[in-house]
Amino acid sequence: MRIFSGIQPSGDPHIGNFSGGFRQYAQTQERGEGFFCIVDLHAITITHDPAALRDGTLDIAAMLFATGLDPGRSTVFVQSHVTAHAEAAWLLSSVTGHGQLGRMTQFKERVAEEEFVSAALFTYPVLMAGDILLYRTDIVPIGEDQRQHLELTRDIAQRFNTRYGETFVIPEGVFPETGGRVMNLQEPTLKMSKSRGAESGTVLMLDSPDTIRKKLKTAVTDSGSEVRYDPDEKPGISNLIELMTVVTGKSIQEIEATYEGTGYGRFKEDIAEGIIELLEPIKARYNELRADAAELDRLLALGAEKAREASAPTLARMYERMGFTRP
Ligand code: TYM
Numbered sequence: 311m312r313i314f315s316g317i318q319p320s321g322d323p324h325i326g327n328f329s330g331g332f333r334q335y336a337q338t339q340e341r342g343e344g345f346f347c348i349v350d351l352h353a354i355t356i357t358h359d360p361a362a363l364r365d366g367t368l369d370i371a372a373m374l375f376a377t378g379l380d381p382g383r384s385t386v387f388v389q390s391h392v393t394a395h396a397e398a399a400w401l402l403s404s405v406t407g408h409g410q411l412g413r414m415t416q417f418k419e420r421v422a423e424e425e426f427v428s429a430a431l432f433t434y435p436v437l438m439a440g441d442i443l444l445y446r447t448d449i450v451p452i453g454e455d456q457r458q459h460l461e462l463t464r465d466i467a468q469r470f471n472t473r474y475g476e477t478f479v480i481p482e483g484v485f486p487e488t489g490g491r492v493m494n495l496q497e498p499t500l501k502m503s504k505s506r507g508a509e510s511g512t513v514l515m516l517d518s519p520d521t522i523r524k525k526l527k528t529a530v531t532d533s534g535s536e537v538r539y540d541p542d543e544k545p546g547i548s549n550l551i552e553l554m555t556v557v558t559g560k561s562i563q564e565i566e567a568t569y570e571g572t573g574y575g576r577f578k579e580d581i582a583e584g585i586i587e588l589l590e591p592i593k594a595r596y597n598e599l600r601a602d603a604a605e606l607d608r609l610l611a612l613g614a615e616k617a618r619e620a621s622a623p624t625l626a627r628m629y630e631r632m633g634f635t636r637p
Contacts, residue, residue: 311341311342311343311448311449312342312343312345312445312446312447312448312449312479313338313339313341313342313343313344313345313447313448313449313450313451314344314345314346314347314441314442314445314447314449314450314481315331315334315335315338315345315346315347315450315451315452316346316347316348316349316352316389316438316441317331317332317346317347317348317349317370317374318348318349318350318352318353318370318504319348319349319350319353319363319366319367319369319370320353320356320358320362320363320366320504320505321366321504321505322369322504322514322515322516323369323370323373323504323514323515323516324492324502324503324504324512324513324514324515325492325502325513325514325515325553325556325585326453326489326491326492326501326502326503327453327504327515328377328515328556329453329486329489329490329492329553329556330452330453330454330455330456330485330486330489330490330491330492331451331452331453332373332374332377332378333377333486333556334451334452334484334486335374335377335378335379335384335451336377336378336379337451338449338451338484339378339379339380339383339384341449342448342449343384343385344379344383344384344385345384345385345387345445345447345617345620346374346379346384346385346386346387347386347387347388347389347441347617348367348370348371348374348386348387348388348389348610349389349437349438349441350363350367350388350389350390351389351390351395351396351437352389352434352437352438353366354430355428355430355431355434356420356424356428356431356505357424357426367388368600368603368606368607369600371386371388371606371609371610372596372599372600372606373515373592373596374386375595375599375609376592376593376595376596376599377592381609381612381613385613385616385617385620386609386610386613387610387613387614387616387617388610388613388614389441391610391611391613391614391617392614392617392618392621394440394444394618394621394622394624394625395437395440395441395444395621396437397440397625398440398441398443398444398621398624398625398628399433399436399437399439399440401440401628401629401632402436402439402440402443402466402470403433403436405466405469405470405473406435406436406439406462406466406469410462410465411432411433411435411436411462412432414435414458414459414462415458416455416458416459417431417432417434417435423506435459435462435463436466438459438463439459439462439463439466439467442460442463442481443463443466443467443470443478443479443481443624444620444621444624444625445617445620445621445624446478446479446624447479447481448479448481448482449481449482449483449484450463450481450482450483450484451483451484451485452483452484452485453485453486453490453491453492454485454490454491455491455501456483457483457485460481460483463481464480464481467479467480467481468480470628474628474631474632475631477624477627477628477631478624486556488552488555488556488562489552489553489555489556492549492552492553492556493545493549494507494508494511494512495508495510495511495512495513495525495526495528495529495530495546495549495550496508496510496511496528496529496530497511497530498530498545498546498548498549499545510524510525510528511525511529511530512525513525513526513585515589515592515593515596516589516593516596517589519586519590522582522585522586522589523579523582523586525582526550526578526579526581526582526585527578527579527582529546529550529578530546531546531547531550531574531578532544532545532546532547535573535574537551537565537566537569537570537572537573537574537577538566539551539552539562539565539566547574550577550578550581551565551566553581553585554577554580554581554584557581557584557585557587557588558584
């Protein structure tokens with residue numbers, strides 16, 4: 311079983327990334343051969359700061375190991391270190407519909423916000439499809455916001471297979487049961503994000519305990535005082551209940567029962583403490599790993615070597631089936 315996922319090295323990772331990303335990576339690596347990619351090529355689709363990209367790449371590497379990826383077992387690498395990704399994206403763009411890309415929700419949202427819309431922002435899902443397909447991936451652990459991109463990946467794979475013969479495995483998404491779409495605590499109808507929404511509503515994985523307490527305390531809740539899960543009527547409290555399931559492993563029903571009649575105050579305090587307890591050991595490991603950049607570079611070089619080996623046969627097959635002559 312092949313597992314592949316990617317995460318952008320832009321902006322500080324938050325508790326939504328933990329829920330849809332990091333915790334799922336650590337869980338799924340047990341199920342087979344895992345490839346976890348720091349997608350730096352994706353990070354340039356919106357205006358970026360070169361120095362921040364350089365630092366962010368090592369930040370995310372340290373966080374991937376701190377949250378449980380085992381370099382002895384899984385391959386952790388940087389996208390730009392494996393040139394097959396950029397090549398695959400070009401080849402696959404020829405079997406991707408222009409109209410299909412225009413229908414991507416994330417693209418449409420960005421277009422509405424960005425002053426400068428790059429061509430890379432438009433073709434980004436093709437690069438993502440290449441990431442996944444190069445490894446003949448069976449499962450892709452991701453959050454809900456990537457569901458549409460994965461559907462597109464499956465379409466692209468099928469179109470290529472139909473045109474040029476069976477080449478790609480059709481990948482399946484793996485989504486968390488709860489916490490697949492963590493919302494901004496200040497704007498519970500907006501996804502928590504590295505780059506958008508109120509900062510005071512975004513809980514960063516490296517926030518101090520006091521900052522976490524403050525952010526939870528001021529989280530927007532709904533009218534009434536009942537801790538009840540109902541995303542339509544009570545988006546604020548429902549988001550907090552989901553966060554509670556992520557940090558404690560308890561079910562929604564258990565949480566509702568625990569807080570019956572207690573009101574929002576204690577509930578919010580308990581979530582804050584739960585998040586702190588979850589993140590403190592991760593932060594300690596992160597700080598240790600991040601302090602040794604040479605060791606991170608060494609691990610990423612090993613990862614790139616393994617990723618090159620694993621992706622090269624698929625890329626060669628793509629060129630061959632499409633009719634390219636090879637040197
Ligand atoms: P990125 O870097 O935005 O996010 C990394 C992972 O975190 C998840 N996530 C969330 N989950 C729950 N609630 C949230 N609020 C939340 N915000 C982010 C994302 O779903 C993701 O799993 N395009 C991808 C990166 C990528 C990729 C790939 C992923 C590139 N190639 C191949 C899988 C396979 C992205 O921008 O993720």
